[in-house]
Amino acid sequence: MESALNAIFEVLSFGAIIVLVVLGLGIIASMMGIFNFAHGEFVLLGAYTTYLVNGAGLPVWAGMLAAPVVVAACGFVLERLVIRRFYAAPVAAMLGTYALGLVIRESVRGLIGGLYISVPEPIVGSLIVGGVQLSKWRLAIVIITALVMVGSYLLLTRTSFGLRVRAALENPSLARASGISTDAIYAVTFTFGAALAGLAGALVVPVFSLFADVGMRFLILGFLAVMLGGIGTFEGPVAGGAVIGVMSAALPWAVAPVLADVLVFVIAIVFVKFRPGGLIAVRRL
């Protein structure tokens, strides 16, 4: 019983971490049709910002607040300078963003000396619930993820800004004819996606420590989640992220870990084979 409760919590919290990372990736992929291979490095930049602010003597949570802002600014600049030239060529966009990611990753690696550096949690310790120790910070991540998810969903479905974003995705020429600047919309959407990545990096860095490749692992899981969830909706990638996160944390409880790692991919690929559109295939947003 204790062990089951513990398992559920750990699996849930890892699922939340993956959802958090996938959120920005999914929004950019769904709303703009761009597969942002630099997403992992945006996560890294969020983590690095948190580390820098904390290293300057300010509390960790200040760094966590600064991270989305800083990464959003980086995202905005990159969108204006580079990404916007790729909207017509999605394959070139993948290569371009991959190159950007490489530059960011290797720069950060140089700056931190290629080391692994610990960043403290703002909330230390564990809660004891029913005889099980639950990490307070992991619990906080679950709650923040839920809030961010609901917030993003409302923003895209209930506001006039969300309506324009969806219009720009659905039919760009008609949107432009109706007086919507799709150019500006794309810039804002990309910036928003980058901010979410920055927030994700800031929140997970105490759990995984800061190192140059922190985003890499999540990027692969993230793309798997987007593929599994389906592109074109807000819920798709989020649902995909939840499934991938839960699977990769839960499978090692049942089978050998080396096998579990492969199984996640096999299950996802088999699923997509039978349902090519992903979990949520309809363009509802």
Next chain:
Amino acid sequence: MMNRRRLLQSAAWSGGAIATGIGSWVIQPKWASAAGPIKVGIATDLTGPTAFSGKTNANVAKMVVKDINNAGGILSRPIQLSIADTASNESVAVANVRKLIQRDKVDIVLGGITSSMRNAIKDVIVARGKTLYIYPQQYEGRECTPYIFCTGPTPAQQCDELIPWLMKNGGKRFALPSANYIWPHITNEYVRKVIEKNGGEVIFEEYYPLDQVEYSATVNKIMTNNVDVVFNTVIPPGVGPFFKQLYEAGFGKRGGRLSCIYYDENTLKINPAYEIEGLASCLDYFRALTKDDPVSARIQAEYDKQFPGNVLFAAGSAATGMYRGLKLWEVAVKEAGKLDRDAVAGALDHAKIAEGPGGPAEMVPGQRHCRMKMYTAVAKEGNYQIVGRSEGLVDPKAC
């Protein structure tokens, strides 16, 4: 359109780049001799994920070579250092190491951090290159190719004293969580033997993908099976989250003992100090030794003076193996009186040095591995405290 002048310019430029090579540096000695310099090649990861170790290796080589040159060189000849970047990438490495051998014609190559790197470059050096090779990193043992000398500790050296200590200061129930590659597999074979010989028990031995970062299932197994000692060979990036989850589950609080034999001053920073309080490691050098060993203190201070910053002189980065390797080779060349490969290898086979980081060292004749002093240390509030010292030099039990 490219005109002829532009074409010639860029051809000249790229020709220059090809001739001098990207990713290699030559450090000339300050003085010369009629016979020309002796050429030492360092092949190590200056870029990529293992660069933090590679940079340490290059620094130590520069420091030792400068030392030797200031003291009059070897056989009255100065040493010229050629450093090639192996870039944490085996295919890049093979090309750059070939340059060391064919273009720079070095008399010896030292370097390589991972075992896969050693395996990739050793053929280029010793078989086709007909050159001596010294591998400085602590590793799984079993490298018995002629003309390859290993100056880092083997599993026997790291475990023979540590495991009995862990049983006394932890318990008899061991878990062996490990990354899925060659070093943990072979190390665990040896660890299991030592545990069982001393009356302990291995509760589980499990392997994880190298980039796994979620360990709740493993932590649960450790907690529910009442494991006393976690003998960890999970590597970064997984090791940080793994130790954190163990701490959060209360493993340390209920008296569990963590142990990890590659843990040095660099890896100590992966987790906040309280999460790994009491972690036991066993290496040939810790910075904590400088308090009571004047030789170690001198070497450490010299390194810190020449290379301040975050590239630390740490045993896990093969700093000690590199120091030892160069010094043993110096002794061997002096004894041989020439640079002929067989003559130097013959002298290196029984070479000894009286002073080095952590203490003296000597080659075990016929084994091409090094006897050295070993130290058991425990993490205390972000630093190491030495809790055990080997009586004399510990045997590598290799080859």
